[in-house]
Amino acid sequence: MAKKQLRVGMIGYGFMGRAHSNAYRQVGQFFPSDHQVVLKAACARDPDKARAFADQWGYESVETDWRKLVERPDIDAVDICTPNNLHKEIALAAAANGKAILCEKPLAMNAAEGREMVAAVEKAGVPNMVWYNYRRIPAVTLAKRIVDEGRLGKVFHYRAKFLQDWTIKAELPQGGQGLWRLDVAAAGSGVSGDLLAHCIDTSIWLNGRLESVCAMTETFVKERMHNLTGKVEKVGIDDACTFIGRYENGSLANFESTRYARGHKALYTFEINGEDMSLFWDLHDLHRLQIFDYKDPDARGRGWKSVHVTDGDHPYMGNWWVPGLSIGYDASFTHQVADFIKGLETGKPEGPTFRDALETQSVLDAILDSAKSQKWVNVAKG
Numbered sequence: 001m002a003k004k005q006l007r008v009g010m011i012g013y014g015f016m017g018r019a020h021s022n023a024y025r026q027v028g029q030f031f032p033s034d035h036q037v038v039l040k041a042a043c044a045r046d047p048d049k050a051r052a053f054a055d056q057w058g059y060e061s062v063e064t065d066w067r068k069l070v071e072r073p074d075i076d077a078v079d080i081c082t083p084n085n086l087h088k089e090i091a092l093a094a095a096a097n098g099k100a101i102l103c104e105k106p107l108a109m110n111a112a113e114g115r116e117m118v119a120a121v122e123k124a125g126v127p128n129m130v131w132y133n134y135r136r137i138p139a140v141t142l143a144k145r146i147v148d149e150g151r152l153g154k155v156f157h158y159r160a161k162f163l164q165d166w167t168i169k170a171e172l173p174q175g176g177q178g179l180w181r182l183d184v185a186a187a188g189s190g191v192s193g194d195l196l197a198h199c200i201d202t203s204i205w206l207n208g209r210l211e212s213v214c215a216m217t218e219t220f221v222k223e224r225m226h227n228l229t230g231k232v233e234k235v236g237i238d239d240a241c242t243f244i245g246r247y248e249n250g251s252l253a254n255f256e257s258t259r260y261a262r263g264h265k266a267l268y269t270f271e272i273n274g275e276d277m278s279l280f281w282d283l284h285d286l287h288r289l290q291i292f293d294y295k296d297p298d299a300r301g302r303g304w305k306s307v308h309v310t311d312g313d314h315p316y317m318g319n320w321w322v323p324g325l326s327i328g329y330d331a332s333f334t335h336q337v338a339d340f341i342k343g344l345e346t347g348k349p350e351g352p353t354f355r356d357a358l359e360t361q362s363v364l365d366a367i368l369d370s371a372k373s374q375k376w377v378n379v380a381k382g
């Protein structure tokens with residue numbers, strides 16, 4: 001039987017453009033379905049770069065204006081891999097043209113933009129998803145299954161960190177290709193929207209709604225040369241952000257993110273402490289889940305277990321190699337595409353949808369409000 005085509009239009013050819021293209025190419029081999037992904041068009045402003053990217057990854061055609069791409073009748077799904085300030089405009093246009101949308105995180109620059117995006121995709125009735133891909137690292141998905149089985153008992157604490165060290169140099173400019181993350185006009189915020197957004201999404205997924213937060217941010221380097229204007233300009237992003245908070249289930253949140261933790265490149269860790277069990281995960285050891293089970297009947301042998309999440313009955317792993325062999329960061333994107341397609345086939349959308357991702361956006365707004373006002377802030381609902 002001929003497979004149904006999912007013809008993808010990719011916007012952006014940077015880090016995520018590559019990660020997603022790799023996933024589209026891999027998904028049919030490891031997660032067969034009734035759909036076949038077709039890499040239809042790649043879009044970048046520079047025609048030579050667009051062509052080189054398309055040739056490298058196997059896209060059939062190129063566009064240099066995303067507006068043209070979202071109007072093409074031969075595109076079913078638009079993938080938004082541009083800096084954050086373009087997510088809303090592209091998503092609104094794609095929804096108006098009836099396209100399915102896979103949008104990179106954070107959903108938007110702020111919750112007001114996010115609400116417009118949710119309204120647009122829901123009005124158009126188009127499938128939508130946000131690339132909070134850490135949910136689909138097998139050890140993290142296993143944590144979710146254990147939490148959903150109720151094995152943690154009452155949860156007391158959720159703590160997470162995302163640490164990097166690449167912006168310590170004061171001479172590093174802001175803005176433009178590769179450095180848009182330091183430019184508030186393109187990024188919307190600093191480590192909060194870039195890094196904490198991942199931690200918040202995972203935490204809401206595992207531990208439920210965050211209802212209030214109290215945050216502190218710092219911009220260590222106050223001015224940087226701007227690549228687009230050639231002038232030294234004020235830095236508007238948060239270089240570091242720490243917040244505490246309360247979840248609806250009564251547990252306490254403790255989060256930290258910075259790009260000034262010398263020696264750390266991408267240290268994302270989280271830990272949940274429940275009455276009966278604690279779980280710990282570390283991106284640097286991504287195929288392991290650390291579990292302490294207080295209900296272990298062997299009381300003398302009780303202790304932290306390091307579970308190598310590579311067995312055939314672990315999430316996603318039955319579709320890969322043989323038990324004991326690990327997969328990498330890139331696979332989380334492949335799993336996300338596989339689940340997106342599953343959602344198309346079952347008619348039951350797989351999260352995080354735009355509406356799910358709006359919750360993270362509302363937490364981000366509350367964090368920045370709290371840091372500014374130096375007060376506790378309630379997270380807006382919806």
Ligand SMILES: NC(=O)c1ccc[n+]([C@@H]2O[C@H](COP(=O)([O-])OP(=O)(O)OC[C@H]3O[C@@H](n4cnc5c(N)ncnc54)[C@H](O)[C@@H]3O)[C@@H](O)[C@H]2O)c1
Pocket residue numbers: 011012013014015016017043044045066080081082083084086104105106131132133177178179180194
């Ligand atoms: N899920 C994750 O783990 C993860 C990781 C990194 C980045 N991201 C997100 O992905 C998005 C892109 O980040 P990145 O690291 O790939 O950035 P990047 O700088 O590597 O790539 C951005 C791309 O967007 C293109 N672009 C910019 N303006 C454009 C326009 N008007 N038309 C077409 N293309 C345009 C750039 O040329 C570039 O190819 C951001 O929203 C970021 O937050 C997510």
